[in-house]
Amino acid sequence: MNDRQHRNNKSWVKWVVLFAILIAVNFIQLPYYFTVPGEAKVLTEVIEVEDGNEYEGTFMLTTIRMGKANIVNYTWSLFSDRRELIPEEQIRPEGETDEQYHHRQMMMMTGSQELAVLVAYNHAGEEAYFENYGVLVTSIIPDMDAEGKLEVGDKIVAIDGEEVLEVNTLFDILGEYEIGDEVPITYEREEETDTVTIEVQSFPEEIDPEGERGGIGIANPVTDRELIKNPEVLIDTDQIGGPSAGLMFTLEIYNQLIEEDITHGFEVAGSGAIDEDGNVGRIGGIKQKVYASHEAGADIFFAPDEEGIEGTNYQIAVEAAEQLGTDMEIVPVSHFEDALNYLESL
Structure with missing residues (x-):
C-alpha cells in the first residue's frame, strides 16, 4: 500500500468516526428531560364566560417547553440559567407510552379547568358543583x-x-x-x-x-365527573397539558364574572395548581415561567408559597427574578384569596 492510499484510508476512518460521534451526540437520548421557557398566553384569548365582563388588564397563563435530553441538551442545560434538567422517572412512570403520557396530561388540564371554574364561580356567587x-x-x-x-x-x-x-x-x-x-x-x-x-x-x-x-x-x-355550572364558560387551551394553570384560570374566570376589574390595568402572570378549596399548589418549571413572564412584559407574577415551607416555588421564583434583574413583582400565594387580596390592594 503506497503512502497516498494509506492517507486516504486514514481520512476515511476519521470521517466514519466523526459521523458516529455526531449521531451519538444528537440521537442517543439520556434518562432526563430538559425544560426551557415557553410562552405567556393571554387568557382572554382562550377563556370566555357567557355574558362575561370585559376589562383593561391581562391575566396570563405561563408555560414551559420540554423535551427528551440528548448529550447536547444535557450539557447545555448544566450551564444555562434558562434550562432545567429533570430525571425521567419524575416526569413519567416506567413503561408509560407517549400516548398514555399525553392522555394523562390532558386529563390533568381538564381537571384544572373544572376546579378553576368551581372556585371562581363559588367566590363570585354563581352556581357550580360536581x-x-x-x-x-x-x-x-x-x-x-x-x-x-x-x-x-x-x-x-x-x-x-x-x-x-x-x-x-x-x-x-x-x-x-x-x-x-x-x-x-x-x-x-x-x-x-x-x-x-x-x-x-x-x-x-x-x-x-x-x-x-x-x-x-x-x-x-x-x-x-361532570361540572354543572351556570353561566356557561368556554376554555380552549389547545395541546397545553398539566394542572399548573389552575390559579390563573381561576383569576381570569372570576374577573369575567364580576363587574370590578381586579387587574386594575396591570399585566398579571403566574402559575400554580388549584384545588376545590382554593388552595394553590406547587408546580414544575417555576423558574422558566418567571423568564417567560418577564419576556412577555408582565408586571406581577404569582407563585405558590405553600404556607411558607422551605424551598417553595415562591422562593425559587424570587431567586430567578433577582438573576434576571426584572422589575416584575413576585407575589407569594397559598390560597386563591391571597391573590385577590393582593390585587385589591393595588
Missing part, C-alpha cells in the same frame, strides 16, 4: 397485578361491592387492605361492566425505596 361517576385509570404501574387486568381509560365504580365515585373514596377503601390481600375491583370499559380480583403488592423500589407501601398497581387516578 356530579361524580367513578375513578378513571390514567396509568398502570408495570409488573404489578393491575397490569393486564385494568387498562388506561377504565372507570372503577366499586371495590368489593362498595360504590366508588371519587378518588378519595378509592384511597380510603384501599387503605384498609394489606399487602397480599386480594381486592375485587368493579370497573366499566366501553359501556360494559366487569369485576376483576387484584392483589395488593409492594410498590417497585423506584416508587417506594423503603418497600413499606403497597397498592393494586395504578398511578395518578382521577375522578370521572
Whole structure:
C-alpha cells in the first residue's frame, strides 16, 4: 500500500468516526428531560364566560417547553440559567407510552379547568358543583397485578361491592387492605361492566425505596365527573397539558364574572395548581415561567408559597427574578384569596 492510499484510508476512518460521534451526540437520548421557557398566553384569548365582563388588564397563563435530553441538551442545560434538567422517572412512570403520557396530561388540564371554574364561580356567587361517576385509570404501574387486568381509560365504580365515585373514596377503601390481600375491583370499559380480583403488592423500589407501601398497581387516578355550572364558560387551551394553570384560570374566570376589574390595568402572570378549596399548589418549571413572564412584559407574577415551607416555588421564583434583574413583582400565594387580596390592594 503506497503512502497516498494509506492517507486516504486514514481520512476515511476519521470521517466514519466523526459521523458516529455526531449521531451519538444528537440521537442517543439520556434518562432526563430538559425544560426551557415557553410562552405567556393571554387568557382572554382562550377563556370566555357567557355574558362575561370585559376589562383593561391581562391575566396570563405561563408555560414551559420540554423535551427528551440528548448529550447536547444535557450539557447545555448544566450551564444555562434558562434550562432545567429533570430525571425521567419524575416526569413519567416506567413503561408509560407517549400516548398514555399525553392522555394523562390532558386529563390533568381538564381537571384544572373544572376546579378553576368551581372556585371562581363559588367566590363570585354563581352556581357550580360536581356530579361524580367513578375513578378513571390514567396509568398502570408495570409488573404489578393491575397490569393486564385494568387498562388506561377504565372507570372503577366499586371495590368489593362498595360504590366508588371519587378518588378519595378509592384511597380510603384501599387503605384498609394489606399487602397480599386480594381486592375485587368493579370497573366499566366501553359501556360494559366487569369485576376483576387484584392483589395488593409492594410498590417497585423506584416508587417506594423503603418497600413499606403497597397498592393494586395504578398511578395518578382521577375522578370521572361532570361540572354543572351556570353561566356557561368556554376554555380552549389547545395541546397545553398539566394542572399548573389552575390559579390563573381561576383569576381570569372570576374577573369575567364580576363587574370590578381586579387587574386594575396591570399585566398579571403566574402559575400554580388549584384545588376545590382554593388552595394553590406547587408546580414544575417555576423558574422558566418567571423568564417567560418577564419576556412577555408582565408586571406581577404569582407563585405558590405553600404556607411558607422551605424551598417553595415562591422562593425559587424570587431567586430567578433577582438573576434576571426584572422589575416584575413576585407575589407569594397559598390560597386563591391571597391573590385577590393582593390585587385589591393595588
